[in-house]
Amino acid sequence: MRILILVTKMPEDGPLVSFGGLVAKLTQSSLTLLHVAPSKAKQERTDQVLNQAADLLAGLEVERRLCWGKPATMAILEMRQGNYDLIVIGARQASTAMEQSLSLASRAILQRAPCSVLVVRGGSPQLQRVLICTAGTDLAEPVITAGAFLSRAAGAQVTLLHVAGTIPTMYTGLSEIEETLPELLKTDTPIARHLRRSAELLASYQITAQVELRHGLVTSEILREAHLSHIDLIILGSPSRGLRRWFLGDVALRVAENAPCSVLVVKGSLPVPSTSV
Structure with missing residues (x-):
């Protein structure tokens, strides 16, 4: 590289x-x-x-x-x-x-x-806690692969965050949503399949991540998790073209602008060693 x-x-x-x-x-x-x-x-x-x-x-x-x-x-x-x-x-x-x-x-x-x-951003460099943000699109795999490789090399703890839009009306609070995550992962929904695949990618690098599911504004939830978990590096993707560049690229810019820590914006894919799962 x-x-x-x-x-x-x-x-x-x-x-x-x-x-x-x-x-x-x-x-x-x-x-x-x-x-x-x-x-x-x-x-x-x-x-x-x-x-x-x-x-x-x-x-x-x-x-x-x-x-x-x-x-x-x-x-x-x-x-x-x-x-x-x-x-x-x-x-x-x-x-x-x-x-x-x-x-x-x-x-x-x-x-x-x-x-x-x-x-x-910040003082002395350290890489102990990494937050990998996945949007559930084809952008996710390069982001997770880059995050997994860096985290394994640094021996960092990893949190995998997926923000799934606004809170459904059937839920009254975030804690109730978090409690449903194990049940969600057993289903065959697109989000569940995506999170299972993401966990498999991380496992291929011998990384056991804490999986977090949030409902709300994407930028706000990423920044909230970064503050709560004292993250050293946020990793997220940004498309190179099309309408998604306008939306997800704006998310990446706002996260980089307001994050309490360093931010890696993955465009395309980084040439890091990969493993097959």
Whole structure:
């Protein structure tokens, strides 16, 4: 797998670089650092940014790329020319509820990137609790496969979350819905088949996940679970085209914007080893 880390400013981007390095180690991936400067006027300072970032990746073979222009435009161009599988970008800490944590460049990359995107948020990188979000579509299998591989490599605990729309009128509360999950998994409904298949995929990587079924707004339920379970990484999918890109892509953007942790948005599939079940 080929990973591109977009470094804007050091030492502020230290956690971003370290998290990208962690993923590279877990997946045995090649790693490229990219810094986009506004002009060639301060060559020494731009070289220093890449040198400081590379110092955080001791033991890893790192390629360094420096270019000039607009960050989003140049990053997307580099992604296409370099045939990368994943780009790692940062999210700033919003000081107010009205402030967006993703810069305009990060938002543009998340929406337009031809590959998967890892949005890093927080301090020191860790991967102990992973939340895999499944929409019950053909997007689910690449998301689950990527999540399973990363989680097994990191020894992380996994929660598999499926949000099934609004609460049926026959139920009065979320606790009652949760109690029906074992019974649901015994049925032959589309949701039950999907959750069983998802559990089989995880089991093929020797992962026993906690399965959670929620009813409500997709973004709200994902963020709620991330807060309640102190998640380190949310993994979800985003389609590359069609009407689902408008809906699920918007979900991915809103989750990345508001999550309390890092978010991996899987586009297409990541080239990680798979097993047959």
